[in-house]
Amino acid sequence: MKSLENLIKEVLHIVKEAGEYLLSVLSSEIKVYKKLEIEVFTEADKKCEQILTEKLKKLLPEATIVGEEEFSEKSIIPKGVYWLVDPIDGTVNFIHRMPWFAISVALMQEKEPILGVVYNPVTKEMFYATKGKGAYLNGSQIRVSEEKEIENSLLATSFPGECKKKGFERCYGLFKELNLVSQGVRRFGSAALDLAYVACGRFDGFWEPYLKPWDTAAGMLLVLEAGGKVTDYSGEKYHPFKNNIVASNSSIHEKLISYTSKYLNLL
C-alpha cells in the first residue's frame, strides 16, 4: 500500500473536486434560494459519491468502498483496508441550501480509521488527519481546546431520524441537562463537522446517538489526532460501528460521560 503521507495529498484533491461539484449544484438552477427538489438532491448525492468512489478506487485498488449498507455492531466488519465515504454529511441542510454540510472520507483498517478527511466546500475548510501524524485545517496543525470546566464549554449534538422513533424523550433529556450546565449546546446538523470543530477547539465536546460509520470515522480520527478523546456513552473505547459516540477535548470527558452514561441503556 502507498504510504499514508502520499495517499492523503491525493485524497485532498479528490475531495476538493467533489466539493466543487456540490457547490455547482447549489449555485446553479435558481437565482433565488429555494429548497432543492428531491430528484436534484438524489442526483447530486449519487454523482458526488461516484466522483469519490471512482477516484478512490483508482488511487488504492486493493481497498473496497463501503457506502450505503446497513451496519450494526453485530455486522461483519470488512477485513483489511476499506473506505468509508459520505458524499454529503448534513443532508437536510444541503437540501435547504444551508451552507453547513461536508464530504467525509475515511480509510479504515479493520475497525480503526487511519486516514480521515472532512471538507466543507462552502467555507473551504479542509480538515484532515493520518494516524499518528496529527490533525490539520487547511495546512495548519489543530488542537482541541484547553477548557477544563463544563460550565465554560460550548457543546454540540444532533437528533438523527431514529430519535423520532425510539428514545426521543431520552435524546431531549440529555440535551436539556447539558444545556443547563454548559455555555450552550449547538445543533448545526452535520456530525462530521461537529467532530472537526471539536478537533480544532471551537466546540469543547460533542455527543450523538444512532450515527452511521461513515458519519463519524473521519471525524473521530481528527479528534484523536488533535489530542482529544472519543468514547461511547459509557466511556468505553469507541469505533464507528457503535451506535453512540462522545468526543471531547479530553479534559471535560469524564464530566460529559457522567451525563451520557445515564442515557446509555435507554437507547
Add this chain to the structure above:
Amino acid sequence: MKSLENLIKEVLHIVKEAGEYLLSVLSSEIKVYKKLEIEVFTEADKKCEQILTEKLKKLLPEATIVGEEEFSEKSIIPKGVYWLVDPIDGTVNFIHRMPWFAISVALMQEKEPILGVVYNPVTKEMFYATKGKGAYLNGSQIRVSEEKEIENSLLATSFPGECKKKGFERCYGLFKELNLVSQGVRRFGSAALDLAYVACGRFDGFWEPYLKPWDTAAGMLLVLEAGGKVTDYSGEKYHPFKNNIVASNSSIHEKLISYTSKYLNLL
C-alpha cells in the same frame, strides 16, 4: 434626512469595515484555535461598537444610537429615528471562534425598522433591506421559501440565558414538539442570522423568546421585505420591544403559531 437608498450604501461600507475588524481579532494572536479570553472579547465588542456608532453618528447626526440599555415592552421607546446596533450577535460563538456570528444594524422610526443590515464577516454574506424596497443578499434580491408544509420545513431557534432562569422547561417543550413535526430545528446561536436565513429561504421558520430589540430589528425587516411574516407567539403584530418572536415564510405561519401560542402565557 437622507434617502434610505443613499443611506444603505454607506451603512454597508460601515458594517463591512466593522466586520473586517472582527475578523482581524479572530485570526490574530494565536496559531492554534483557542477560545478568546474574556478581556479580548470585551475589547473587541467595545471597539466594534465604537467603529459602528462613530460612523453612524457622522452619517446621520439626528439619529441617536441605542445599545446596551435594558428594554421592556413598558419602557419608553425612543422618539423619531434612532439606530439599534448589535456589534456581535452570537457572542458565545464568537468567543469560541465559531464562524457563526453577525453584526446587526437597524434604523428605527418609533417601533418600526426602516433599514436593516445583517452581516456575517466570515462567510461574507451581507443581508440588507430598506422598507418597501425588498431584501437583498450580496446584491441579489432574496425571497422566503415557498414551503407550505411544516412536515417539510427546516426551523431554527435558540435558548437565551433567560431560559435557564425562567421558562426553561417550556422553552424545551416547544423545541421538542416542533422537532417532532418538522424536518428538524437547528440551533446555530445567532438570532440575526437565523432571521436572515428565513428571509433567503434556507430556514422556513424561526421562533425565540427573551431577545433584545437589537437582536431582531434588522432581521425582522429582512423577513418582511422578503415576503415573510413576523409576529409574536400569539400571532399578534411583532415589534422589537416585545419579548417573543415568530418569523416564517408566511405559508407555515399559522401552523407555527398553533404551537407557539400554547407557550405564550408560560413565558
